[in-house]
Amino acid sequence: GAVVSQHPSWVICKSGTSVKIECRSLDFQATTMFWYRQFPKQSLMLMATSNEGSKATYEQGVEKDKFLINHASLTLSTLTVTSAHPEDSSFYICSARGWDRANEKLFFGSGTQLSVL
Amino acid sequence: AQKVTQAQTEISVVEKEDVTLDCVYETRDTTYYLFWYKQPPSGELVFLIRRNSFDEQNEISGRYSWNFQKSTSSFNFTITASQVVDSAVYFCALYRQGAQKLVFGQGTRLTINP
Numbered sequence: 655g656a657v658v659s660q661h662p663s664w665v666i667c668k669s670g671t672s673v674k675i676e677c678r679s680l681d682f683q684a685t686t687m688f689w690y691r692q693f694p695k696q697s698l699m700l701m702a703t704s705n706e707g708s709k710a711t712y713e714q715g716v717e718k719d720k721f722l723i724n725h726a727s728l729t730l731s732t733l734t735v736t737s738a739h740p741e742d743s744s745f746y747i748c749s750a751r752g753w754d755r756a757n758e759k760l761f762f763g764s765g766t767q768l769s770v771l
Numbered sequence: 772a773q774k775v776t777q778a779q780t781e782i783s784v785v786e787k788e789d790v791t792l793d794c795v796y797e798t799r800d801t802t803y804y805l806f807w808y809k810q811p812p813s814g815e816l817v818f819l820i821r822r823n824s825f826d827e828q829n830e831i832s833g834r835y836s837w838n839f840q841k842s843t844s845s846f847n848f849t850i851t852a853s854q855v856v857d858s859a860v861y862f863c864a865l866y867r868q869g870a871q872k873l874v875f876g877q878g879t880r881l882t883i884n885p
Contacts, residue, residue: 762818
């Protein structure tokens with residue numbers, strides 16, 4: 655079964671509204687989570703890195719006030735797209751990193767397709 | 772700076788042909804990990820392999836094989852006897868443990884024609 659659950663799989667929202675995407679690690683504790691954005695036919699671009707209990711580290715060019723990341727527990731990180739605009743429409747993917755019996759694990763969620771009308 | 776280059780944007784072959792996807796990386800780190808992921812049309816990323824920088828052994832898993840050569844900073848992926856279900860976008864990625872970042876290549880869109 656999936657070890658990282660991302661929800662929702664797709665979401666359509668009106669311009670100006672906020673959307674929250676959840677990323678859960680199901681069978682290990684994720685000390686670090688990553689959020690990526692992927693435009694059609696392009697690669698995954700890292701948006702931010704979040705460590706449990708700390709503020710997220712954003713990549714250059716990513717607006718931290720627009721893309722709010724919360725990593726309050728070892729199994730859950732959320733990405734909130736605030737005041738969404740059509741240009742925010744994209745595929746968002748989370749990744750969770752953690753340790754399980756001395757084995758480092760890095761797994762990806764199934765992604766969220768966001769469409770802003 | 773770290774960088775992953777997948778020079779082949781698109782590859783199209785006929786079923787049962789062998790195909791190799793190239794990946795060249797740049798990093799100054801001595802400890803790092805290299806990955807290959809498959810992204811089918813449904814969008815989710817499927818983990819294929821992880822290789823750490825100290826392990827240059829080539830690996831074979833069924834029809835898949837990987838050739839890691841530190842001397843040329845390459846981590847190429849070969850599919851033997853390709854099948855239509857292999858059609859997807861394949862990403863090579865580099866993970867720097869110190870920076871805790873996974874950097875992806877541009878991806879190679881592989882199409883296997885029946």
